[in-house]
Amino acid sequence: MARxxxxxxxxxxxxxxxxxxxxxRPVIKWPNHARVAFWVAPNIExxxxxxxxxxxxxxxxxxxxxxxxQYSLHEYGNRVGFWRLLEVLxxxxxxxxxxxxxxxxxxxxxxxxxxxxxxWTFVNHGFYNTRFITTFTEEQEREFFQRCRETFKRCTGRxxxxxxxxxxxxxxxxxxxxxxxGFLYQTDWKIDDQPLPIKVRSGRLICIPYTSELNDAPLxxxxxxxxxYAKICKRQFDQLYREGEESGRLMCIAFHPYLxxxxxxxxxxxxxLDYIMSHDRVWQATTDxxxxxxxxxxxxxAVAHAARVNT
Amino acid sequence: MPADRTYAFPExxxxxxxxxxxxxxxxxxxAKLEWPNKARVTxxxxxxxxxxxxxxxxxxxxxxxLAGGYGWGPFPDVTAWSHxxxxxxxxxxxxxxxxxxxxxxxxxAMDALTATHYPFLVxxxxxRECEIIAHGISVNRMITSRMSExxxxxxxxxSIDAVARATGKxxxxxxxxxxxxxxxxxxxxxxxxxxxxxxxxNDEQPYRMKVPEGELHALPVSLPLDDINALWDRHxxxxxxxxxxxxxxxxLYRDGADNGRLLVLNLHPFLIGQxxxxxxxxxxxxxxxxxxxxxxxTGAEIIEWYSNLRVEIP
Numbered sequence: 001m002a003r004x005x006x007x008x009x010x011x012x013x014x015x016x017x018x019x020x021x022x023x024x025r026p027v028i029k030w031p032n033h034a035r036v037a038f039w040v041a042p043n044i045e046x047x048x049x050x051x052x053x054x055x056x057x058x059x060x061x062x063x064x065x066x067x068x069x070q071y072s073l074h075e076y077g078n079r080v081g082f083w084r085l086l087e088v089l090x091x092x093x094x095x096x097x098x099x100x101x102x103x104x105x106x107x108x109x110x111x112x113x114x115x116x117x118x119x120w121t122f123v124n125h126g127f128y129n130t131r132f133i134t135t136f137t138e139e140q141e142r143e144f145f146q147r148c149r150e151t152f153k154r155c156t157g158r159x160x161x162x163x164x165x166x167x168x169x170x171x172x173x174x175x176x177x178x179x180x181x182g183f184l185y186q187t188d189w190k191i192d193d194q195p196l197p198i199k200v201r202s203g204r205l206i207c208i209p210y211t212s213e214l215n216d217a218p219l220x221x222x223x224x225x226x227x228x229y230a231k232i233c234k235r236q237f238d239q240l241y242r243e244g245e246e247s248g249r250l251m252c253i254a255f256h257p258y259l260x261x262x263x264x265x266x267x268x269x270x271x272x273l274d275y276i277m278s279h280d281r282v283w284q285a286t287t288d289x290x291x292x293x294x295x296x297x298x299x300x301x302a303v304a305h306a307a308r309v310n311t
Numbered sequence: 312m313p314a315d316r317t318y319a320f321p322e323x324x325x326x327x328x329x330x331x332x333x334x335x336x337x338x339x340x341x342a343k344l345e346w347p348n349k350a351r352v353t354x355x356x357x358x359x360x361x362x363x364x365x366x367x368x369x370x371x372x373x374x375x376x377l378a379g380g381y382g383w384g385p386f387p388d389v390t391a392w393s394h395x396x397x398x399x400x401x402x403x404x405x406x407x408x409x410x411x412x413x414x415x416x417x418x419x420a421m422d423a424l425t426a427t428h429y430p431f432l433v434x435x436x437x438x439r440e441c442e443i444i445a446h447g448i449s450v451n452r453m454i455t456s457r458m459s460e461x462x463x464x465x466x467x468x469x470s471i472d473a474v475a476r477a478t479g480k481x482x483x484x485x486x487x488x489x490x491x492x493x494x495x496x497x498x499x500x501x502x503x504x505x506x507x508x509x510x511x512x513n514d515e516q517p518y519r520m521k522v523p524e525g526e527l528h529a530l531p532v533s534l535p536l537d538d539i540n541a542l543w544d545r546h547x548x549x550x551x552x553x554x555x556x557x558x559x560x561x562x563l564y565r566d567g568a569d570n571g572r573l574l575v576l577n578l579h580p581f582l583i584g585q586x587x588x589x590x591x592x593x594x595x596x597x598x599x600x601x602x603x604x605x606x607x608x609t610g611a612e613i614i615e616w617y618s619n620l621r622v623e624i625p
Contacts, residue, residue, distance in 0.1 A: 006448065006462075006465055006466060006469050007368075008423055008424060008427050008448065008469070008473065010427075010428075011428070012362070012364075012365070012424065012428050013364070013365035013366060014365045014387070014392075017396070019399070019400065019428075019429060019431065020400065021399075021400060021404065021431055021432070021435070022400060022401040022404050023404050023435075056385040057384065057385055132385075134385050134386075165389070167384075168380075168381070168384075168388075168389060168390040169385075170387055170389045171387065172387055174389075188389040188390065188393070189389060189393045190380075190390060190393045190394060190397070191393035191394075191396045191397050191400060191401075192397065192400055192401055193401055193586065209393075212380050212381055212390050212394055213394075213585055213587070214587070217381075218381050222546045223546060224546070224548070228548060231549075231550075232549065232587040233587070235549070235586070235587035235588075235590060236585070236586045236587035238590075239586035239587065239589060239590060240586050243586075251586075309431055310430075310431070
């Protein structure tokens with residue numbers, strides 16, 4: 001007979017995020033009185049043909065490896081979809097913040113060059129999207145972040161500031177190690193319509209929330225397609241734009257060239273961008289800019305406020 | 312799967328295959344139900360404030376398709392956990408604002424972890440004059456028949472006590488996490504001093520349950536309109552969801568002219584409270600509330616009215 005735990009733990013795990021209700025918060029003032037900081041997240045990824053399996057998550061569970069259909073479905077994104085979406089993004093002069101598998105920089109220098117020429121911001125999304133952090137030891141995870149950072153610096157001459165787990169994978173230690181490695185922010189804590197502090201054992205870390213809702217991958221696993229994506233993105237924007245009059249809001253749209261880059265879908269990304277960018281008080285920002293703004297103007301107030309709220 | 316029963320050919324008798332309530336088809340043998348002011352439809356909105364735990368506690372039972380994130384993956388699933396927590400941080404305030412705008416007093420189903428760890432939310436709900444009902448310990452620990460009777464009693468007691476401590480008031484309603492029950496749950500709820508339960512989705516009126524001690528009513532939830540059921544489990548488009556709520560109401564409003572009906576919406580702020588969804592709830596409720604003959608009430612108000620009627624269910 002199973003014994004159901006009746007205990008009410010204190011504090012609640014994971015104790016990474018202080019409870020900070022949306023109402024009655026320190027006000028966020030974005031540059032130029034913007035109501036919404038809008039970040040655009042194309043996932044630029046590589047999925048391996050023969051990935052090593054970590055025993056926890058098989059990226060291609062349909063058949064014994066390789067899975068030519070699944071592999072090529074995803075690879076289409078880099079061969080075709082990326083270039084199609086680039087035209088859309090250029091039309092609206094979007095400065096993307098890409099969740100980037102660092103391996104792409106080495107495998108596909110033309111993609112790297114296209115992104116760098118446009119001065120995109122890069123968020124470390126692991127090395128490949130078929131390798132997850134989940135089962136790493138602390139030492140492996142520490143080394144992993146270091147090697148991602150070194151590879152990125154060697155390829156681009158820049159420093160990475162943001163971290164997004166490949167397929168959102170994390171360990172319980174990830175925030176501590178991310179802060180230790182020199183990142184300013186994670187994107188995995190999709191818990192808010194504003195940035196938020198993340199508690200770490202030393203230093204400071206914040207989250208610039210990514211989105212699991214306005215995201216083509218989970219939607220298009222079901223019957224939803226580009227039209228629905230456009231519809232909900234516009235609705236999301238309308239609501240946040242209204243609320244942003246009071247205190248700045250954050251909005252992320254996420255997509256994948258292997259999905260959104262298909263011929264029948266790209267126009268719906270254009271529809272979203274056309275709609276949002278036609279509003280005045282939008283700060284089409286990169287995650288690095290948003291993080292720096294929040295750290296400079298809101299972080300300390302938010303931490304102090306959380307201490308008051310939770311007593 | 313091991314067999315746990317031996318099968319004999321059934322020897323049915325008229326009526327239910329359990330003792331929780333009697334067979335009573337609506338509009339066939341049941342007396343007419345009159346709502347206050349001859350309302351046709353009573354609307355009850357249950358807002359579920361349930362905490363999703365970072366790690367599933369050992370030996371607890373949770374549904375295999377627990378909603379959140381991309382679906383719960385390997386531990387730790389930051390995405391699913393965060394998605395759930397968004398409801399407590401952000402979504403709840405949108406939902407409560409919409410309900411207040413339409414003059415609908417919410418019935419909050421609050422689990423023990425929320426009642427204990429979110430004093431701000433408790434205060435906020437009390438300020439809005441919400442009714443708060445008990446909702447188990449957490450969504451990761453549901454009642455099932457794997458519990459012993461003693462465990463189940465303790466579980467119910469822990470849940471009620473947490474709400475009573477946080478709100479200063481003994482709750483009278485119950486919604487199990489994921490509507491989890493054993494075969495003895497109704498009687499244990501009644502023994503614990505609860506007056507109504509929202510786990511049973513089989514009617515468009517309240518009804519009495521048969522319990523050996525105390526009293527218990529079912530306040531039946533419309534499961535197809537539950538946001539997790541519609542938006543998460545069945546991937547209903549948000550515009551269609553709004554229409555479904557309207558269509559449900561239209562039918563109940565028509566049927567309610569002869570015999571009062573009940574519409575209980577069960578909502579989760581981490582889903583319906585997302586910016587792109589909240590407008591649909593707003594529009595659907597706006598449509599409902601604009602009709603004459605709608606009584607928006609809390610669970611306690613409905614059960615109070617119903618239990619004072621002299622309607623006997625045969």
